[in-house]
Amino acid sequence: xxxxxxxxxxxxxxxxxxxxxxxxxxxxxxxxxxxxxxxxxxxxxxxxxxxxxxxxxxxxxxxxxxxxxxxxxxxxxxxxxxxxxxxxxxxxxxxxxxxxxxxxxxxxxxxxxxxxxxxxxxxxxxxxxxxxxxxxxxxxxxxxxxxxxxxxxxxxxxxxxxxxx
Amino acid sequence: xxxxxxxxxxxxxxxxxxxxxxxxxxxxxxxxxxxxxxxxxxxxxxxxxxxxxxxxxxxxxxxxxxxxxxxxxxxxxxxxxxxxxxxxxxxxxxxxxxxxxxxxxxxxxxxxxxxxxxxxxxxxxxxxxxxxxxxxxxxxxxxxxxxxxxxxxxxxxxxxxxxxxxxxxxxxxxxxxxxxxxxxxxxxxxxxxxxxxxxxxxxxxxxxxxxxxxxxxxxxxxxxxxxxxxxxxxxxxxxxxxxxxxxxxxxxxxxxxxxxxxxxxxxxxxxxxxxxxxxxxxxxxxxxxxxxxxxxxxxxxxxxxxxxxxxxxxxxxxxxxxxxxxxxxxxxxxxxxxxxxxxxxxxxxxxxxxxxxxxxxxxxxxxxxxxxxxxxxxxxxxxxxxxxxxxxxxxxxxxxxxxxxxxxxxxxxxxxxxxxxxxxxxxxxxxxxxxxxxxxxxxxxxxxxxxxxxxxxx
Numbered sequence: 001x002x003x004x005x006x007x008x009x010x011x012x013x014x015x016x017x018x019x020x021x022x023x024x025x026x027x028x029x030x031x032x033x034x035x036x037x038x039x040x041x042x043x044x045x046x047x048x049x050x051x052x053x054x055x056x057x058x059x060x061x062x063x064x065x066x067x068x069x070x071x072x073x074x075x076x077x078x079x080x081x082x083x084x085x086x087x088x089x090x091x092x093x094x095x096x097x098x099x100x101x102x103x104x105x106x107x108x109x110x111x112x113x114x115x116x117x118x119x120x121x122x123x124x125x126x127x128x129x130x131x132x133x134x135x136x137x138x139x140x141x142x143x144x145x146x147x148x149x150x151x152x153x154x155x156x157x158x159x160x161x162x163x164x165x
Numbered sequence: 166x167x168x169x170x171x172x173x174x175x176x177x178x179x180x181x182x183x184x185x186x187x188x189x190x191x192x193x194x195x196x197x198x199x200x201x202x203x204x205x206x207x208x209x210x211x212x213x214x215x216x217x218x219x220x221x222x223x224x225x226x227x228x229x230x231x232x233x234x235x236x237x238x239x240x241x242x243x244x245x246x247x248x249x250x251x252x253x254x255x256x257x258x259x260x261x262x263x264x265x266x267x268x269x270x271x272x273x274x275x276x277x278x279x280x281x282x283x284x285x286x287x288x289x290x291x292x293x294x295x296x297x298x299x300x301x302x303x304x305x306x307x308x309x310x311x312x313x314x315x316x317x318x319x320x321x322x323x324x325x326x327x328x329x330x331x332x333x334x335x336x337x338x339x340x341x342x343x344x345x346x347x348x349x350x351x352x353x354x355x356x357x358x359x360x361x362x363x364x365x366x367x368x369x370x371x372x373x374x375x376x377x378x379x380x381x382x383x384x385x386x387x388x389x390x391x392x393x394x395x396x397x398x399x400x401x402x403x404x405x406x407x408x409x410x411x412x413x414x415x416x417x418x419x420x421x422x423x424x425x426x427x428x429x430x431x432x433x434x435x436x437x438x439x440x441x442x443x444x445x446x447x448x449x450x451x452x453x454x455x456x457x458x459x460x461x462x463x464x465x466x467x468x469x470x471x472x473x474x475x476x477x478x479x480x481x482x483x484x485x486x487x488x489x490x491x492x493x494x495x496x497x498x499x500x501x502x503x504x505x506x507x508x509x510x511x512x513x514x515x516x517x518x519x520x521x522x523x524x525x526x527x528x529x530x531x532x533x534x535x536x537x538x539x540x541x542x543x544x545x546x547x548x549x550x551x552x553x554x555x556x557x558x559x560x561x562x563x564x565x566x567x568x569x570x571x572x573x574x575x576x577x578x579x580x581x582x583x584x585x586x587x588x589x590x591x592x593x594x595x596x597x598x599x600x601x602x603x604x605x606x607x608x609x610x611x612x613x614x615x616x617x618x619x620x621x622x623x
Contacts, residue, residue: 068460070510100566101521104462105514121514125462126451127444152444153454154208 025049026162049164052143053080056134065149065157067127070105072120074112077136085115085138092119094132127152129160201435202420209442214413215406215456215591222456224511225293225400228306230503231343231393232293232400239603240339241398244391246602249331251321252366258314258395261286264600267533267593268402273544279318279365283470283480285544288537290593291530293400295461296511300526300542301486302463305512306502308396309495312388316364324361324369326350329387344390348383355380389501401599404457404532407591409438430588437585440578447556447572447582458531458589464568465525467560468541482542484522487515521566535590549586553579 025048043065045058057076063069077088092109095102104125110118124130134145144165150158202210216222223232231237244250245258261275262268268289275286284300289307292298298310314320315328323331332340333350340347350356360372373381411429415422422428430438440447452460463483470480490512495501497509506513516522526542540546546555557572557579574582593600 068455068462070514099568101568102516102519104516106516107514121510123514125460126454128451153212153450154205 026159045159047145047147047162047164048080049143049145050080052164054078054136054143054164055080055082056136056145065124065151067124067151067153070121070123072118073122075117075119075134077115077117084113087138088115089137090117091135091137092122092133093135094122094130096126096128096130098129099126124151202416204418204420206442207416207418207420209450210413210416213450213454213456213458214410215404219294219403219456223293223400224296224305225307225396227508228497228502228504229308229393229396229400231397234343234397237343237394237397238401239398240336240343241394241396242599243336243339243603243605244332244395245398247335247605249335250315250323250328250391252323252327256321258311259602261320262289264593265536267536269537271538273539277319279322282319284542285539287529288533289399290402291404291457291532292402293396294403294457295459295527297461297463297527299486301482301489302527303486303489304493304495305490305497305509306396306495307399308389308392309493311395311399312392312495313493315388315391316361318365322364322366324359324364324366325373325388326356326360326384327358328391329384330356330358332387332391340387340390343394344387347387350383356384360384385501389495392495398599401595403594404530405591405594407532408434408588409585410591412588430585433581433584434588435585436578437581437583438588440574440582441585447574447578448570449582452528452568453531459528462528463522463525464528465521465523465566466541466556466569467524467562467565467567468543468555469545469560470543479524480542481523483525483527487517487522490515491517521568523566525568531586531589533590533592535587549583550579553582 027044027046043060046055047058048055055078057078059074059076061072061074063071064073065071075090075092077090078084090109090111092107093103094107103123105121105123107119107121110120112118129148129150132147132149134147136143136145146161146163146165148160148162150160220233226232245262248254248257248260250257261270263270270286273285275282287300293307296302296305298304298307299313304310304313315323316325330350333347337347355376357372357376359366359369360376361369362373363370376384408429412435415426415429417423428435441449441453444451452462452464454460463486465482490496497504497512498506502509529537529540534549538546538548540549540552546552553572553574556569557574559567559569559571561567561571
């Protein structure tokens with residue numbers, strides 16, 4: 001994991017998406033020939049909120065966003081300008097609300113440094129729409145990033161929405 | 166502005182024709198040589214085909230270093246058919262796992278001389294590719310699964326020490342060729358035959374507790390090695406390529422059957438495959454995916470459960486299975502496993518709680534599915550038609566979690582789906598000798614299979 005949110009530095013961008021949704025800016029990139037992130041080791045998703053002065057960078061490791069594969073993600077939390085926080089806590093959860101179930105595994109969040117985490121044991125057990133929750137606690141401030149993503153076999157990842165609340 | 170009646174009629178007719186074309190396209194897709202698949206669909210289809218390197222996807226080899234070792238496979242093959250491993254010398258693994266039925270028994274639930282067994286005998290074919298064993302996933306390897314079946318009073322019923330003694334008595338040479346020198350078990354005061362921590366035989370746990378720790382370790386080592394030999398044999402039993410795989414191999418990237426190839430599936434079967442893959446309609450692929458056509462995850466479909474006839478409670482499946490998995494002494498992280506604890510991702514991050522585990526059972530493979538009737542964890546459905554009829558109208562109860570919705574397919578679509586499922590029979594990708602009882606001079610074997618397996622013809 002790189003120090004600071006050095007967005008996309010040193011990476012090849014053949015396809016990137018930048019969208020603004022309710023003050024959230026998110027970008028998706030992958031090293032390689034297309035923007036299909038599934039199974040890529042160097043894929044990155046970044047989400048920024050001006051109003052919360054928060055940037056969250058999620059970097060996939062082996063099997064990133066692949067179906068039916070246990071995967072571990074690096075997550076770095078920083079201020080919008082890339083400055084690291086002195087101390088942050090994070091809780092992760094998710095599931096498929098339309099199917100009435102949570103994650104098929106019990107992912108564990110492990111703190112690497114003050115604002116860098118690794119989430120181990122994420123698994124997407126079926127295609128469809130998944131919601132992922134990243135609860136960030138800084139002192140007395142609690143912020144939740146809710147990602148709504150759609151995964152299908154052989155299709156590119158769709159980020160349906162990203163909300164900070 | 167008022168529209169002209171003739172224009173309205175034309176538009177209506179056009180919509181009708183377009184709709185009819187859509188329906189016909191599902192029911193009767195283009196035949197041989199035509200484009201009937203989008204590029205993305207071809208990519209998905211290829212994830213369902215059996216790859217050349219399927220053995221590399223084995224979970225068994227994670228914890229069992231003898232998986233893939235031919236001497237261990239051959240030893241396991243003999244143990245699988247050996248009735249002398251059961252307490253009364255009348256039952257072998259093959260008593261319930263019949264090779265000609267893709268290693269199932271054709272019964273709703275197996276015959277037991279002890280307590281009634283309330284779950285259907287699952288196929289062994291391809292089971293080494295799953296992280297979980299048994300319908301509730303209470304074991305996480307084939308070798309560990311075999312150990313439970315050896316000691317269970319409902320199956321072999323053989324206390325742990327007796328397993329080691331029988332192997333020492335009848336299979337010493339084969340054992341030592343694979344695992345090294347057998348301990349000397351001749352002192353019955355140190356090694357009482359009925360000693361076991363978990364067999365159900367009266368006082369076996371007391372006898373086990375009276376043994377020295379060192380002697381218990383020696384028995385455990387031989388016991389687990391027996392499981393690993395059986396696991397190595399079972400892991401070898403992977404499905405062979407079927408007509409479905411031939412069909413996928415015949416498609417080019419544009420979804421056409423390549424020149425010089427004949428379509429391995431007919432139009433009805435292809436229509437069934439289309440339904441199978443349709444995430445908006447039948448949605449089968451949501452759970453039945455990958456080369457084994459199973460995610461091997463746990464899903465609740467609320468299928469009728471025969472267990473109520475024998476017990477006063479409903480079978481809660483994975484909810485109880487995961488508790489047993491974490492408590493049992495032969496899981497991925499045990500000292501008998503050949504994996505290091507950090508390699509045990511499925512166990513390290515297992516979901517141990519949640520309402521969706523209640524009544525959830527492992528998604529079964531669909532490979533060779535026509536041979537594995539009856540179906541579901543309770544063996545409640547006699548044929549595939551009954552299975553599909555249930556999925557069309559599953560039992561939805563208030564307050565009961567269920568992972569499926571009614572398919573709402575019409576009869577001819579159900580027939581198409583069934584026709585597709587019948588294309589998944591490819592048999593087992595091993596030579597015939599592995600599917601029948603091996604010659605065992607001086608060793609009692611499953612009599613039924615010594616006689617019958619010569620007629621296997623997949």
